[in-house]
Amino acid sequence: MVGRRHTEDRTRLADEDLLVHAADGDERAFEVLYDRHGKVAWSLAFRLLGERGAAEDLVQEAFLAVWNGAARYASTKGSVRTWILSIVHHRAVDRLRQGAANKRRQEALEHVAAIEPDAPDAADVALARVAADEVQAALHDVPDEQLQVLRLAYFGGYTHHEIADMLSVPLGTVKSRMRLGLDRVRRNLDPGLVGA
Amino acid sequence: MIDHEAIRELIAPVALGAATEHETAYVERHAASCHDCRAELDIMRGAAAGLALAVPQLDPPPALKARVMEAVHAQSRVHAPAVPVRRGRLLRWPALAGAMAVLMLGLVSWNVALQRDGSGGRQIAVATGSVSGRVVIDADGAAVMRLTGLAALAPDEGYELWTIRDGTARSEGFAARTAQGEVVIATADLAGVSALAITPEKRSNTLAPSVTPVVVVSLA
Numbered sequence: 567m568v569g570r571r572h573t574e575d576r577t578r579l580a581d582e583d584l585l586v587h588a589a590d591g592d593e594r595a596f597e598v599l600y601d602r603h604g605k606v607a608w609s610l611a612f613r614l615l616g617e618r619g620a621a622e623d624l625v626q627e628a629f630l631a632v633w634n635g636a637a638r639y640a641s642t643k644g645s646v647r648t649w650i651l652s653i654v655h656h657r658a659v660d661r662l663r664q665g666a667a668n669k670r671r672q673e674a675l676e677h678v679a680a681i682e683p684d685a686p687d688a689a690d691v692a693l694a695r696v697a698a699d700e701v702q703a704a705l706h707d708v709p710d711e712q713l714q715v716l717r718l719a720y721f722g723g724y725t726h727h728e729i730a731d732m733l734s735v736p737l738g739t740v741k742s743r744m745r746l747g748l749d750r751v752r753r754n755l756d757p758g759l760v761g762a
Numbered sequence: 763m764i765d766h767e768a769i770r771e772l773i774a775p776v777a778l779g780a781a782t783e784h785e786t787a788y789v790e791r792h793a794a795s796c797h798d799c800r801a802e803l804d805i806m807r808g809a810a811a812g813l814a815l816a817v818p819q820l821d822p823p824p825a826l827k828a829r830v831m832e833a834v835h836a837q838s839r840v841h842a843p844a845v846p847v848r849r850g851r852l853l854r855w856p857a858l859a860g861a862m863a864v865l866m867l868g869l870v871s872w873n874v875a876l877q878r879d880g881s882g883g884r885q886i887a888v889a890t891g892s893v894s895g896r897v898v899i900d901a902d903g904a905a906v907m908r909l910t911g912l913a914a915l916a917p918d919e920g921y922e923l924w925t926i927r928d929g930t931a932r933s934e935g936f937a938a939r940t941a942q943g944e945v946v947i948a949t950a951d952l953a954g955v956s957a958l959a960i961t962p963e964k965r966s967n968t969l970a971p972s973v974t975p976v977v978v979v980s981l982a
Contacts, residue, residue: 593834600830608822610814622826623940627906627948629830633837634904634950644804648811655814659779660898705816719780720813726775727782744774745806752809 577601581646582639589636596633603647604629607654614658614721624661628654655720662723705751712747715740769799777806787901833938833946836920886979895944897958897979906948907937907958909977920965923947924975926957931970936963955981 576584576598587595607628611621631653639649705713714733718724726744730737769792775781776789793800886897888909895909912921920936937947937960949958959975 593831596834597827597831600827604822604827604830605819606814608826609817609819612820613814613817618823619940622823622829623908623944623946625822625826626830626833626938626940627908627946630833630837630906630946630948631900631904633834634948638950644808644811648808651811651814652807655779655810656900705813716778716813719775719778720810721817724780725782726780729780738771741771741775744778744780745771748774748777748806748809751812752805755809755812755815 585636585639585646588633589639596629596636599632599646599650600629603650606647607650610651610654611658614655614723615661620661624654624658628657631657659723705754707754708747708750712743712750715743716747716751719744766796766799769793769796770802773799773803773806777803777810779810829938829940836936836938837934837948886981888977888979890977893977895977899952899981903952904948904950905952905958906946907960907977907979909937909945909960910943912945912960912976913962915962918965919962921945921947921960921976922963922971923949924959924961924971925949925952925955926959927954928956931959933969936965952981957981 576587576592576595579587579595579598581599581602584595584599588599604625607625608621611624611628612618615621615624628650632650635653639646644652705716708716715726715729718729718732719726724732726737726740730740733740769789772781772785772789776786781789789799789803793803884899886899888895888897892911893909894911895907897905897907899905907923909921915921922936923934924931925934926932934949935947937945939945945960947960958977958979958981959971960977961971961973961975963972
């Protein structure tokens with residue numbers, strides 16, 4: 567890896583410190599960030615887009631954005647992991663809304679459930695098939711009507727206006743369910759996982 | 763007058779990425795000066811990120827890390843100091859400037875379509891000959907250009923992105939090529955940039971474009 571020589575073990579640094587080094591052009595620090603968060607970023611991208619190639623492109627693009635925007639990260643806006651996942655999610659939703667995944671969105675609409683990834687090999691298919699169960703387990707006490715809007719919004723890329731239309735419920739109800747659902751998720755989360 | 767309650771109702775949709783561009787901008791503007799709403803927005807965004815952890819955690823393809831690092835490395839190559847057009851150190855730059863001026867006047871048959879996305883950014887679709895793609899500019903002013911149909915180059919060559927400010931070209935590094943054959947490159951700072959250009963270059967070149975660009979995108 568071309569770049570500056572770094573004698574300090576980057577793996578011992580906190581995410582925020584790694585970003586500071588990355589902003590200064592330290593590729594090794596950035597590599598450690600990828601090692602820490604690449605898996606969850608990939609998992610989210612693959613879950614949302616359902617295609618390996620598209621997910622790979624998205625993760626590459628998102629991490630490039632992290633690299634280019636490292637100097638603009640502010641810890642007051644949440645943990646580094648939250649920030650990276652926000653970038654991945656934001657760009658994935660853009661893709662969904664651009665229509666590239668309209669077919670899957672339609673399937674999500676029909677099933678009012680999480681998107682089932684179109685995995686390219688047996689292992690991925692097997693893992694994807696348990697997705698709904700795992701989500702359900704992690705969000706076990708989120709009422710169904712709240713989980714429904716969270717899934718449609720976060721994994722389906724739908725706006726709250728679209729969700730209100732498709733569920734035939736008032737917009738205020740959708741917003742309320744989103745707030746209550748997210749609040750429930752927050753209380754269930756290990757704060758160390760994503761920070762806040 | 764700010765409707766505080768209306769803003770609080772929008773915080774969850776914004777955190778989930780489910781608000782409109784206008785709503786998101788409205789909430790962000792307010793949260794910039796309201797400590798309570800800023801804190802709630804950040805907490806909700808953390809919770810939304812928690813949803814990402816609830817999906818099956820799959821190991822990324824091993825080659826993906828190499829692709830990411832290659833792209834980062836390409837971007838981190840020396841960003842050469844800006845080179846004024848008239849003082850271009852490469853003789854073909856005046857011709858290039860002329861070609862770009864023509865392109866920007868729309869006198870050639872490039873299909874450049876601008877559209878706004880739902881998140882405060884915009885997209886520019888580009889199509890010329892066998893090359894097509896788009897430039898996605900996010901709300902923070904960073905741009906990602908993705909192109910397909912560009913010819914393969916020699917190992918010591920790459921497609922270099924140039925930002926044009928006041929007729930001056932500045933290297934933004936070399937693009938990466940994805941597994942699908944797309945050429946991808948990003949730049950974080952578009953302040954004052956009137957156009958983006960792509961030229962095939964020797965990877966040792968970061969001074970100024972040496973040939974007529976294969977793609978020029980006007981941001982004006």
